Amino acid sequence: MGxxxxxxxxxxxxxxxxxxxxxxxxxAVTLVFAFAFNVSPVLFRQFAPGxxxxxxxxxxxxxxxxxxxxxxxxxxxxxxxxAPIDRGxxxxxxxxxxxxxxxxxxxxxxxxxxxxxxxxVSFSILFFLGILILGNSAIISIGCLISGLALRANMREVxxxxxxxxxxxxxVIAATKSTVFIFQNKPFEExxxxxxxxxxFLLTSALLGYLLYDQIVEE
Amino acid sequence: xxxLALRVNKIHFLLAAFLSGINIFLILTIAPQNQLQPDFGxxxxxxxxxxxxxxIGYMLVxxxxxxFLWKQEQTWDHFALASAEAGxxxxxLVLITGPIWAKPAWGHFWVWEPRLTTSxxxxxxxxxxxxxxxxxxxxxxVSRYAAVLGIIGFLDVPLIFLSVKLWLPELQSHPQVGQxxxxxxxxxxxxxxxxxxxxxxxxxxxxxxxxxxxxRRETHKII
Numbered sequence: 001m002g003x004x005x006x007x008x009x010x011x012x013x014x015x016x017x018x019x020x021x022x023x024x025x026x027x028a029v030t031l032v033f034a035f036a037f038n039v040s041p042v043l044f045r046q047f048a049p050g051x052x053x054x055x056x057x058x059x060x061x062x063x064x065x066x067x068x069x070x071x072x073x074x075x076x077x078x079x080x081x082x083a084p085i086d087r088g089x090x091x092x093x094x095x096x097x098x099x100x101x102x103x104x105x106x107x108x109x110x111x112x113x114x115x116x117x118x119x120x121v122s123f124s125i126l127f128f129l130g131i132l133i134l135g136n137s138a139i140i141s142i143g144c145l146i147s148g149l150a151l152r153a154n155m156r157e158v159x160x161x162x163x164x165x166x167x168x169x170x171x172v173i174a175a176t177k178s179t180v181f182i183f184q185n186k187p188f189e190e191x192x193x194x195x196x197x198x199x200x201f202l203l204t205s206a207l208l209g210y211l212l213y214d215q216i217v218e219e
Numbered sequence: 220x221x222x223l224a225l226r227v228n229k230i231h232f233l234l235a236a237f238l239s240g241i242n243i244f245l246i247l248t249i250a251p252q253n254q255l256q257p258d259f260g261x262x263x264x265x266x267x268x269x270x271x272x273x274x275i276g277y278m279l280v281x282x283x284x285x286x287f288l289w290k291q292e293q294t295w296d297h298f299a300l301a302s303a304e305a306g307x308x309x310x311x312l313v314l315i316t317g318p319i320w321a322k323p324a325w326g327h328f329w330v331w332e333p334r335l336t337t338s339x340x341x342x343x344x345x346x347x348x349x350x351x352x353x354x355x356x357x358x359x360x361v362s363r364y365a366a367v368l369g370i371i372g373f374l375d376v377p378l379i380f381l382s383v384k385l386w387l388p389e390l391q392s393h394p395q396v397g398q399x400x401x402x403x404x405x406x407x408x409x410x411x412x413x414x415x416x417x418x419x420x421x422x423x424x425x426x427x428x429x430x431x432x433x434x435r436r437e438t439h440k441i442i
Contacts, residue, residue, distance in 0.1 A: 149355070159354065167375055170381070197378060
C-alpha cells in the first residue's frame with residue numbers, strides 16, 4: 001500500500017494538476033458564493049458551515065474524477081488490476097491518497113474562504129480540524145467506491161456527482177451540523193451524535209469498499 | 220403484440236383493476252377517518268402501504284444484488300433490476316401522494332420530514348442506479364456495478380433517515396401515522412390495500428423480469 005501511495009504522490013508532485021485544480025476550483029466556488037449571497041457578516045456566519053461543506057463536496061468531485069481517470073487514459077489501471085495484491089488494499093490506497101489531496105487543497109482555500117466571507121475565527125481550531133478530517137475521509141470513502149463504479153462509464157463526469165450527492169447526504173448533514181456547533185462553541189456532548197453518524201458512515205463505506213472493490217475492478 | 224393480448228397479463232390487469240375499485244370504494248366509504256384530518260387524511264390508506272411496498276422493492280434489490288455477486292448468475296441481476304424498477308415506480312407514487320397529504324395537513328407541499336426526505340434521497344439514488352445501468356459501459360461489468368450500488372444504496376437508508384430525523388428536530392412532532400393506528404377499525408381496509416399493492420408490485424416485477432429475459436435472449440440471438 002505504501003508503494004501505491006508513494007506512486008500517486010510522485011505523480012502529483014510531477015504534474016501538480018490535482019491539488020492545484022481542486023484549490024482553484026474551491027476558490028472560484030467561494031468567490032461565487034460571496035457574490036451570490038451578498039448579505040451581512042452576521043448572516044454569513046449562519047450560512048458558512050453549509051457553504052463550506054458544499055464547496056468541499058464540489059471540490060471532491062473534481063478530485064474523484066481525476067483520481068481514477070488518469071490511469072484509465074492509457075489503460076494503465078491494468079497494471080494494478082493484474083498486480084498480485086489484494087484489491088481491497090488498492091481501494092484503501094486510493095481512499096488515503098484522495099483524502100490527502102482533498103485535505104491539501106482544502107487547507108489552501110480555507111483561508112480565502114474565511115477572508116472573503118468575513119468570518120472571524122473565535123472557535124476551537126482543534127475541533128474544526130477534527131471535523132474536516134472526519135468529513136473529508138467520509139466523503140472520499142464513498143466517493144472512491146462511486147469513482148470505481150463509473151471507471152469505464154461513458155458519462156463518468158455526470159455519473160459521479162449524480163451518485164455521490166444523494167449517497168453522501170448523511171455526511172453533508174452531519175458535518176454541517178457539527179461545524180455549526182463548533183462555530184457556536186457548544187460543548188462536545190451536545191453534538192457528539194453527529195460525530196457518531198460520521199464515524200458509522202466512514203466505517204460502513206470503507207468496509208463495503210474493501211469487500212466489494214474486487215467485484216468493481218474485475219474485467 | 221399488445222400488452223393485453225397475453226392471457227397472463229389480461230388476468231393480472233383485470234384482477235388489479237377489480238381490487239383497486241373495491242379498495243377505493245372502501246377507503247371512501249367505510250374506512251375510519253382521523254378526527255384531526257377529515258377527508259383528505261384518508262390518503263393515508265394509499266400513501267403508507269405504497270411507501271412500504273417501495274421500501275420492500277428496494278430491499279429486494281439489495282438481496283438479489285448480493286445473490287448475483289455471490290452466485291454470478293444473470294437471473295439474479297434481472298431480478299434485481301425488475302425489483303428496482305417496481306420499487307422506483309412505487310417510490311414515485313410516495314413522492315406524489317406525500318405532498319398531496321402534506322399541503323392540507325401542514326400547509327406546505329414539501330416539508331423536510333424524515334420519511335419523505337429519505338424517500339426522495341432513495342429515489343435519487345435509484346435514478347442514478349438506472350443511469351449507471353444505461354451508461355456504465357460493458358453490460359457484464361454494469362451488472363456488477365449496479366449490484367454494488369444496489370447494496371450501498373439500501374445500506375445508506377438508516378443513516379439518511381437518522382441524520383434527517385436529527386437535522387430538524389422541530390419537525391418530529393407529526394404523529395400522522397401513529398394517530399391512525401390508535402383506531403383498530405383501520406386494519407381491514409389497510410390490509411386490503413397492502414394485499415392489493417403487494418399484488419401490483421409482484422405483477423410489475425414479473426412483467427419487467429420477462430422483458431429483461433426476452434431482451435437478453437434477443438441479444439444472444441443477434442450475437
